[in-house]
Structure formats: C-alpha cells, structure tokens
Amino acid sequence: MNLGSTETTADPLCNPFRNFMDLPMFTRFLLATVSLLFTQNTILAVQSPEQPPSRYSEPKFPKERLPMWKQVEEAIQKGLPKTAIEKLETIGQQALDQKAYPEAALALARKIRLQSDIQGGDPAEAILGLSKELQTAPDTMKPALHAILGHWYWSYFQSNRWQFQGRSELADENSQDLKTWSLQRIFREIDRQYSLSLADNESLKATPIQNFDPLLDPGTYPDSYRPTLYDFLAHQAIEFYASGEQAGVVRQDAFEIDAASAALGPTDEFLSWNPKTIDADSPKLKAIKLYQALLAFHAADESPDARLHCDLERIRFVTNNANGEEKAARTLGLLDSFAQKNPKHALSSVARARLAEIHVSQNDLEAAYDAALQGKNAFPDSIGGKLCHNLIESITAKAINVSTERVWNAPAPNIRVRYKNISTIHFRIVDADWIQRLTGQDRWRPDQFNEVDRQELFKKIPIKAWTSNLDPTTDYQEVTHDELAPVDLKPGYYFLLYSLNGQFTPENNQLGACELWVSKLGLILRPRNHFGIPELEDGFRGIEGLVVDNQSGEPIAGANVLCFARNNSNQLPNTPTSRVQTDATGIFRIPKIQNAALILVEHQADRLASQSETYVFDHQASAVNPLNVALFTDRAIYRPGQTIHFKGIATSSDRKTNRYEVVAGMKFTLQLQDPNGQIIENLDVASNDYGSFSGSMTAPRNRGTGTMILSIKDRPFSTAINVEEYKRP
Known part of the structure; x- marks a missing residue:
C-alpha cells in the first residue's frame, strides 16, 4: 500500500477537462445564471453570501440599471420570485427600448426561469416559455435566444438522458411535450436552434463579442481568439455536434471522417475539401463545414489569433472523430x-x-x-x-510500488520493486502485534494503515534495514527489479516498509508498507452451508479449515485455531470469539459463525492468520436445473468491419443431486450492443445435441469504437469485446 506520494500535479489552469487532448480553447461562457438552468427541485440556483465567490464574474450592466439588477438578486435571496419578475420585466423593457439586446435577453431568460420555478420548477415549462417569447423577439436578439434555447434543450437532455434511451419515435412529430420526445427528436431540435442562431451569419460576423458582455462571462483565452458573436455561436454548435452522445442517433450509412482525407491535411487542403456523402445531416459533417467557414472568415485577419485557434481546434476535432x-x-x-x-x-x-x-x-x-x-x-x-x-x-x-509474498519461508521469496525516475530505495522490517491491530480507529483490518500507523510504525526501531541501489531509468519508463527477501527472521507478524529517503519521513516522499508473516504454517479455509444443501454437507454450518506444514504439505494436528468474528456493530474484537484445535488430519471446524471472521492459527512458535475475512451465508438451496450459458468469442478485440465468431454452451445443474448436463434444442436470440447500449444486430440460434451453438456477427463500422456486449436476449448471459481501430505498435 502506498502511504504517501509525490505524484501529485497541481493544475494551474483549474480547468474541468479530463486530459490535454480534450481541452477546448474557449474564450467565453454563457453566464451561470443562463447556462446552469437545471438544478434539483428548482430552476434558479442562487449563491448565498456564505458561499465562496463563483469563478463567473458579475454581468456588465449599464450604471443606470445596476441598482435594479441588485434588487433582483436581493428579491431572489429573500424568496420573493414575483418581485424579482416585476423588476426583470422593467429591466427588459428598458433594455429593449435602448436596443441593449444582450441585457434584454438575459432579463428575459431569468424571468422565464423564475416563472417556471413558481409553477413547479419543471424545466420543460421554461423551454416552452422561451420558445414562445422567441417568436416576437427583435431579430437582433434572436441569435442569442436561439443559442440559449439550444443550450437549454441540451441541458434538459443531459439531465434526463436515461429517459430518452430506447424511446421510440412518435407519429405525431408536432407534439410539444418533451416527455414524449425521442432521442432523435430532441437532437433534431437542438440542431435546429443552433442552426437558427447562425442563420444571419453576416450580421453575426460584424458583431464584436464585447457587445454581448452582459450575456457572457470571460473564459480562459482573450477575446481575440473568438472575436465576434459568430465565432462564439459557431463554437457552441460545434460543441454539440462533437459530443459523444451523437453516437446514439447515428444512421446506418453515417458519414465518417477518413484519417487519410484532407480533414487531417494542411489548412489550404482542408478548406478546399468537399466530403462526398449521402448523410447530409451528419453532426460531424456540420462541424467540418463550420470549421471551414470559420477558417475562411478569419483567413485575412490582421491578427492570426482567431485563425490559429480555430485551426488547432479543427485538428483536435478531426483527431477525436477520424478513423484510420x-x-x-x-x-x-x-x-x-x-x-x-x-x-x-x-x-x-x-x-x-x-x-x-x-x-x-x-x-x-x-x-x-x-x-x-x-x-x-x-x-x-x-x-x-x-x-x-x-x-x-x-x-x-518519481513512482514506486513494492510487492512480495504474504507468507515468507524457505526458499526466500522475491521482493519486487516497480519504479521509475529513482535510483535508490530504502527498506525496513518492523514487527507488529496482529491481535492488537484488529482494533483501531480508521482501520478496518490489521493490514490497513491509518494516520497513527504513519506516525508510529515508521518511527519504530527496525529489526532489519537496508538500502538497494536501482538501475537508473533514462527513458522515464517503469522498470521492475527483484531481490531476495531476508532469510534470518524469526516466525512472526511483520511489515516491510519502504521509502525514497533514508529517514522514512513523509515530507516530499513516497512511503509504503507490505504485510507479511514469517511462518511454516499453511491455512486453507472453506465456509460451509454456502449453498444451503444439508444433504451434501452433513448438516454442519460454519467454517471448516485445514492446517498444514507449508514445506512438506503434511497436516498439523493439535494446532490452536482462534476465530475473531465481527460483532453486531461490525467491529472486530481483540479477544477470540471461538477457540478450537485441529484433529489428527489437520482439520478444524468452527460452528455457529454469524458474521464475517478472521482466523488465527498457532502451533508451537509459528502463527499465521487468514488474509481476508471469511463469510458464512445461510442461503436457500439452489433451484433445480438452473440454466447457465457460457459465451465465447474467437478474439477479444476486433477492427470495425471484421467478423466476430462466437460460440456458446448451455448447461443445467442440480446441486442437490450433483447432476450436471448440457441442454439440447434450446433457442436463443443473440444481440450485439454498441458502447451506448444500442442494439446493432440480432441473430437467432439453437443449441445442438451437445448443448453448443455458434455463429458470427460483424463489428460495426459506423457506431464508433469501444467495448461492445454480446448477450442473450432476456437472459443474464453476456460477454464483452472491444472494437478498436488498428494502432501501430
């Protein structure tokens, strides 16, 4: 176990993205009050004075209306949504009169959210309300409202995606009830809203992004990377088109990006590329077209910021979506x-x-x-x-991991060190009291460490200590080093400690520990009544075990066996709850065990404890002739388009009579599911006289890659395969 690590890397950007390849370079966010539409039990999330400041700044309002906006916030914090709505209506009208359309859009969005909250907090009502307001909004204001509405639809889907999975299309395509929409329908509507937001692209290209400061919040990069409202809205749409959820609505003949095409070519080649496809509605194709439009728009810019930023984003998008x-x-x-x-x-x-x-x-x-x-x-x-x-x-x-066998005896076991970027490791062996370690705050079992162990055990005078010099790793790769464990330790319970510094202090260090026993004993445990079949188990309920000499394999008679069972508070005791001895054949039985238990065996100077807890269940007898199907594939990984050959064997079992047999003539429906749980292919099969069946399916070319499931319909039997593009070794 590792107790300390220097492998912690601070992120000075505080960005929320998982890795560098997926780091979008954005300049603006929709304000939290607009974009964070849906929260549990309420639509409007308000920050209390006690909470730390948000990373979103306050909107930039005109001075004459700033007091009114503050009154809105005060009304919301006091739980007076109707008062806030009245203020927002006044703000909205004044903003419209002065053609301050971004501020008017923000006031409208917040008003609709509050109205929906009063009516029960249904996000669908807010979406419907904004849709109605959009019809009468000024044309200059519509692009921002379409973008907000598209974002609200997207947020609604992300909060309720489980309801859309598997929902079929309705004949009534005009229904406005979001609770009846299919995945395809809501994605079409999101696409429509983003497309409408970009409809008047010439006007958007002439609108500096700073004009919409009241509606937007600063992001990671300066505005020069996305200098116009067109840039902002186009990238909002691209973010939707590039989302992984698009795989759930991929059509059979979907457009795919070939890695050998101009999509991954120089900028000039990419701009002149005209992909040929019958899938005109492909999200990937729409994203490609938007990137081409953005690059052409900024080709003659005096500043290269927007063009370079867009080209770098284009490379990232294509890399994440191309095949080849x-x-x-x-x-x-x-x-x-x-x-x-x-x-x-x-x-x-x-x-x-x-x-x-x-x-x-x-x-x-x-x-x-x-x-x-x-x-x-x-x-x-x-x-x-x-x-x-x-x-x-x-x-x-620096990284290090040490492992070794839990029980040391002759011949000496290896201590395996896996490491990189270090050249020296320090070892210590300290003795410990296994029974005393059964109890302790923040320690579930004796081999676990808590803060007290870190402070005390690593300061303990060691029985043995030594330093090992390791071969340097010049290529930053992990290396494995084996060395023999000491052979002159007395029987007992110990910890092997390791450290990167010789003082074993936690500061700027990695500390670790391995539990070990030095013993000639061997312990084999078997819980009885696991299957609840008295006829097969002579009525005994409890833990049965065997104690042997681990050098010769001979059974050991007269060994003391101590059982430490958890109490009703789920705590381990430091005194045994049961004591028995092994018989002449080395076997022991501990009856009436109700909770999980650890076992300790003592014989002469030797001791040994079980590695994990043993459980005894009071299960009912298994059903007669339960069906079991084992599925196999010829490979674990396939490329798109390759044939998946599978085989299955159907068996039944009756544990009570110890009867096992194959099942002939059983019909099954095999299903292949993509990583999103969508059914790709069905195939009907039947088992032969030997209980086996076989067949083949095709790894899809147009469903993305990842882990796919081959399963039997309506039965709990399946196996997983991976579909991946070939990667050059």
Whole structure:
C-alpha cells in the first residue's frame, strides 16, 4: 500500500477537462445564471453570501440599471420570485427600448426561469416559455435566444438522458411535450436552434463579442481568439455536434471522417475539401463545414489569433472523430508543423502539449518530454506552457510500488520493486502485534494503515534495514527489479516498509508498507452451508479449515485455531470469539459463525492468520436445473468491419443431486450492443445435441469504437469485446 506520494500535479489552469487532448480553447461562457438552468427541485440556483465567490464574474450592466439588477438578486435571496419578475420585466423593457439586446435577453431568460420555478420548477415549462417569447423577439436578439434555447434543450437532455434511451419515435412529430420526445427528436431540435442562431451569419460576423458582455462571462483565452458573436455561436454548435452522445442517433450509412482525407491535411487542403456523402445531416459533417467557414472568415485577419485557434481546434476535432491507421501519424505531423510555423505565437505551446499527449498515449515518453519542454520553454507563462509543465511533472514524477509474498519461508521469496525516475530505495522490517491491530480507529483490518500507523510504525526501531541501489531509468519508463527477501527472521507478524529517503519521513516522499508473516504454517479455509444443501454437507454450518506444514504439505494436528468474528456493530474484537484445535488430519471446524471472521492459527512458535475475512451465508438451496450459458468469442478485440465468431454452451445443474448436463434444442436470440447500449444486430440460434451453438456477427463500422456486449436476449448471459481501430505498435 502506498502511504504517501509525490505524484501529485497541481493544475494551474483549474480547468474541468479530463486530459490535454480534450481541452477546448474557449474564450467565453454563457453566464451561470443562463447556462446552469437545471438544478434539483428548482430552476434558479442562487449563491448565498456564505458561499465562496463563483469563478463567473458579475454581468456588465449599464450604471443606470445596476441598482435594479441588485434588487433582483436581493428579491431572489429573500424568496420573493414575483418581485424579482416585476423588476426583470422593467429591466427588459428598458433594455429593449435602448436596443441593449444582450441585457434584454438575459432579463428575459431569468424571468422565464423564475416563472417556471413558481409553477413547479419543471424545466420543460421554461423551454416552452422561451420558445414562445422567441417568436416576437427583435431579430437582433434572436441569435442569442436561439443559442440559449439550444443550450437549454441540451441541458434538459443531459439531465434526463436515461429517459430518452430506447424511446421510440412518435407519429405525431408536432407534439410539444418533451416527455414524449425521442432521442432523435430532441437532437433534431437542438440542431435546429443552433442552426437558427447562425442563420444571419453576416450580421453575426460584424458583431464584436464585447457587445454581448452582459450575456457572457470571460473564459480562459482573450477575446481575440473568438472575436465576434459568430465565432462564439459557431463554437457552441460545434460543441454539440462533437459530443459523444451523437453516437446514439447515428444512421446506418453515417458519414465518417477518413484519417487519410484532407480533414487531417494542411489548412489550404482542408478548406478546399468537399466530403462526398449521402448523410447530409451528419453532426460531424456540420462541424467540418463550420470549421471551414470559420477558417475562411478569419483567413485575412490582421491578427492570426482567431485563425490559429480555430485551426488547432479543427485538428483536435478531426483527431477525436477520424478513423484510420494514419490518424496518429498525420495528427503528429500537423501539430509539429503548426508549432514550427508559428514559433512566436503562444498557441504553439498548446500544439506541443497536444503533441506530447499523443506521445504519452503511444508510450514514447522521451519524445513527449522533448515536445513538452519545447512548449514550456517557449511560453512558460501561457496556458500551453502550463499544460506542458504539467506533462513534464507527470513524466518525470518519481513512482514506486513494492510487492512480495504474504507468507515468507524457505526458499526466500522475491521482493519486487516497480519504479521509475529513482535510483535508490530504502527498506525496513518492523514487527507488529496482529491481535492488537484488529482494533483501531480508521482501520478496518490489521493490514490497513491509518494516520497513527504513519506516525508510529515508521518511527519504530527496525529489526532489519537496508538500502538497494536501482538501475537508473533514462527513458522515464517503469522498470521492475527483484531481490531476495531476508532469510534470518524469526516466525512472526511483520511489515516491510519502504521509502525514497533514508529517514522514512513523509515530507516530499513516497512511503509504503507490505504485510507479511514469517511462518511454516499453511491455512486453507472453506465456509460451509454456502449453498444451503444439508444433504451434501452433513448438516454442519460454519467454517471448516485445514492446517498444514507449508514445506512438506503434511497436516498439523493439535494446532490452536482462534476465530475473531465481527460483532453486531461490525467491529472486530481483540479477544477470540471461538477457540478450537485441529484433529489428527489437520482439520478444524468452527460452528455457529454469524458474521464475517478472521482466523488465527498457532502451533508451537509459528502463527499465521487468514488474509481476508471469511463469510458464512445461510442461503436457500439452489433451484433445480438452473440454466447457465457460457459465451465465447474467437478474439477479444476486433477492427470495425471484421467478423466476430462466437460460440456458446448451455448447461443445467442440480446441486442437490450433483447432476450436471448440457441442454439440447434450446433457442436463443443473440444481440450485439454498441458502447451506448444500442442494439446493432440480432441473430437467432439453437443449441445442438451437445448443448453448443455458434455463429458470427460483424463489428460495426459506423457506431464508433469501444467495448461492445454480446448477450442473450432476456437472459443474464453476456460477454464483452472491444472494437478498436488498428494502432501501430
């Protein structure tokens, strides 16, 4: 177990994304009061004075209406939503009169949310309310409202996605009841709203993003990366088109991005690329078209910020969605070319961070380190430089893990050390009291550590101590080192401690411990009545075990067996709840065990405890002839389009009579499900005279990749396979 670690990497960006390749480079957010629509039991989430400040700033309101906005917040905090609505109506009308459309849109959205809250807090009502208001809104205000409405639909789906899975299409396509919509219907509506928000693109391109400050909050990057309202709305739509949930509505002949195409080519090739497909509604295709429009829009900009940012995002999107053996190599080439062509731009460090991330995924840590170091040195204070810094910290972090056999005896076992970026490890062996360690705060079992152990056990005078010099790891890869354990320890209970520093102090260190026994005893346990069949188990209920000499295998008679069973408070006692001895054949029985128990065996100077707790269940007898089906596939991993050959064997069992047989003539329906749980293919089969059946299916080309499930319909039998693109070794 590891007790301390230096492998903690601070994230100076505080970003919410999981890895570097998935880090969108955004400049603006919808305000929290607009985008965070749905919360439990209420639509409007209000921050109390006691809560820490949000990372979202206050909207930038005109000075003359700032007091009115503060009155809105005060009314909400006092639980006076109707008063807040009245203030918002006044604000909205004044903003419309002054053509302050972003502020009017914010006032309208907040008013609708509050009205929905008063009516019961149903998000669907807020969506319907905004849809009605949109019909009479000024044209200049409509793009922002369409974007908000699309975001609200998207939020509704994400909060209720489980209700959409498997819901079939309705004949009445005009129904406004979201609770009856299928997955396809709500995705079409989200797509429609985002498309409408971009309809008047020339006007949007002429609208600086700063004009919508009241509706937006600053993001990670400066506005020059997305300088217009068109940029912001286009990237909002792309975020939807790029979402993983789109896999749930993929059509049979869906558009796929070929990694060998111009999608992963230089910018000029990408701009002139015209994908040929019959899937005109493909989200991937729409995202491609938007990236092409954005790059063409910014091609002649005086500042390269927006163009470079968009191109880097294009590379990320295509890499995440393309299929083909060339994908990794072409992505590496594009990112390297991007960084070399723009060495004086801060985004080159982001490109190098993504380069390094791909090298990490390919386990080429030396190349990853070199790329990250270049990015960090070029722009150390930029976001890309900090991403590169984090990667370097991860690659060069010291790591160590030690394992060994739990019971030491002759011949001496190995102590296995797995490590990287270190050259020395320090060991200590200290004795411990197994019974005393049965109890203790924050310790569930004797082998677990708490803070008291960290402070006391590692300061204990060791019985043995030594230092091992390890071969240096120059390529940042993990290495395994084996060394023989000491052979001159007395029988007993110990901990093998290890540390990166010789003082075994926790500061800037990794500490670990392995539980071990030095003993010649062997302990084999069998809980009885697990299946509840008295006719087979002579009526005995409890724990049965065998004690042997682990050198010769001979049974040991007269060994003392102590049982420590948990009490009704689920705590282990420090005194045994039962004591028995082994008979002449080394067997012992401990009856009437109600809770989980640990077993300790003593014989002469030797002792040994069970590694884990033993449970005795009072199960009912198994049903007669329960069906069981074992499924097998010819491989564990397939490429899209390859044939999946499977075989199954159907058996039945009667434990009471100890009768097991194959099941002939049983009909089954095999189903292949994609990673989203969607049925790809059904196949009817029947077992032959030997209880077996076989068949084949095709790994899909158009359902994405990942873990897929081959199962038997309406029965709990399945096996998993992986469908992945070929990755060059």
